[in-house]
Amino acid sequence: MNPRRLYMDNAATSFPKPRAVQEEMTRYATEIGASAGRGGYAEAMESAAILSDCRRQLRKLFNGERDEHFIFTLNCTDGLNIAIKGLIDxxxxxxxxxxxxxxxxxxxxxxxxxxxxxxxxxRVQIDPKTGLVDPEDFRKAIRPDTKLIAITHASNVTGTIQPIREIGAIAREAGVPFIVDAAQSAGHIPIDLQADNIDLLAAPGHKALMGPLGTGFLYVRPGIEKILQPFREGGTGSISEEPRQPNFMPDRYESGSHNAIGLAGLAAGVKWILEQGIEKLAAHDLDLVHTFIDGISDVEGLKMYGPQGVKHRLGVFSVRIEGFDPQELSGVLEQSFGILTRSGIHCAPFAHESIGTASLGGTTRFSFGPFLSKQDVKFAADALAEIATKVEPQIHADERR
Ligand SMILES: Cc1ncc(COP(=O)(O)O)c(C=O)c1O
Structure with a gap:
């Protein structure tokens, strides 16, 4: 086993996190501890202030209209469920x-x-070579009874970035709520809620927003709350005398005690992104994308999926090496090079079907983050070149015997 650990699975969750994230979580755990909005004493007030601060940072980063329209969720999946199911009666x-x-x-x-x-x-088709959708296909799919359009902004399989602004304009013109899954894009590339015509944006806090696992948010554009039914009801710490769920934001969608320690970390993560600047982080990601593409482009027997150049993509790469099962390739990368990747179908079955890898066990995925350097990415590309030319795939070798 290679003692070096080079984490390249940031599409699953980011690691490491900025130091400030750890510090804020420790401060919460050792000095605050109280549940937000569940008491009038100083610690409970401070906990509530941390949550308000987190919403404020999110509004700044994504150009939302109002802080209280960022509702906290367990992860991105939770936010998408609230958005999708809440629009259907x-x-x-x-x-x-x-x-x-x-x-x-x-x-x-x-x-x-x-x-x-x-x-x-x-389900709108994608171009199998790039993973891109054609916004006009959304226009054609709209019917008088269409209740929502939802799309994954950046693919966790191919790294493809979709033209959400154009799709959002089509949805807005037709009066159909537009839901964006920003699991792979939030914190990596700029998203402007207002300019991008987004009605509901779901994102995890634990990926590129640099917060811990167990955090996420859903942005509900002002006005959409009138047609979005809450998914769960319960205690909010507000108007407790009422048996009915409050209809004001964010309490309409936030029942139960908050993950305050996680949100303290998320607030610090988003602050860190604002300090770095999202443009600078996106430029760093692009540098890594360039380096990786340069490093693997001449490797014989290696196939990379999704956009072949830097356009319309971010630092999420699916690859296969001829003769290797994707899981085996991940195993060799870990055992011999200490590189951590994720192989398989990545919870996106039709993406793999479209690119032709569903029946092959999927792909091996590399996903970058802000703490990786160009040298790290070059090391990964060199490792792939070495495996493609020098390593005999065991699974196939066994089968041949
Ligand atoms: C594109 C995409 N959407 C949604 C999710 C779900 O995110 P979470 O695990 O935070 O629910 C993921 C997670 O990998 C993802 O890649």
Whole structure:
């Protein structure tokens, strides 16, 4: 086993986190401890202030209209469920549009409602070479009963960045709520909630926003709360005398005690991004993308999926080496080079079907983060070159025997 550990699975969750994230979480754990909004004493007030600060940082980063329209969720999946299911009334039904590039956290909630007979669905095609959708296909798919359009902004399989602003404009013109899954893009590249025509933005706090696992948010554009039914009801620490869920933000969607320690970390993570500057972080990611593409472009027997150049992509790469099962390739990368990757179908079955890797066990995924250097990425590209030329795949060797 190689003693070096080079973490290249930032698409699953980011690691390491900025020091300030650890410090803020430690400060919460050792000095505050109280539940936000659940008392009038100083510690509970401070805990509530941390949450308010977190919403303020998020509003700044994403150019949202109002702090209190950022509602905290368990992760990105939770936010997408609140958004997708909250727009569908089973008594009325309707139609939902998503795409073949989407993650299961969009596909499954929509599919579950379709299987129950509540809605029908359209999955927009992607270009198998680039993973890109054509915004016009969304326009064509819209029907009078379409209740939502949802799309994964940046693919966790191919790294493809979709033209959300154009799709958002089409949705806005048709009066259809537009949901964006920013799991792989939030914190990596700029997102402007207002200019990008987004009605509901779900993101994890624990990926490129640099917070800990167990955090996430859903942005609800002002006005959308009038048509978005809450997914869960319960204690909010507000108007406790009422048996009814409050209809003001953010309490309408935030029942139960908050993950205050996690949100203290998330607030510090988002502050760190604002200090670095999202443009600078995006430029660093692009540098890594350049380095990786340069490093692997001449490797014989290696195939990379998604956009072949730097355009329309970020630092999430799916690759296969001829003869290697993706899991085996991840194993060799870890054992011999200390490089940590994720192999398989990555919770995106139709993305893999579209690029032709579903029946092959998927791909091996490298995903970069702000603490990786060009040297790290060059090391990974060199490791792939060495494996492609010098390592005999054991699974196939065994089969041949
Ligand atoms: C594109 C995409 N959407 C949604 C998710 C779900 O995120 P979470 O694990 O925070 O629920 C992921 C996670 O990998 C993802 O890559």
């Amino acid at each position: 089973p008594q009325i039904g309707g139609h939902a549009i998503c795409s073949l590039i989407d993650h299961n956290s969009i596909l499954r909630p929509i599919n579950a409602m379709a299987e129950r007979g509540w809605i029908s669905q359209t």
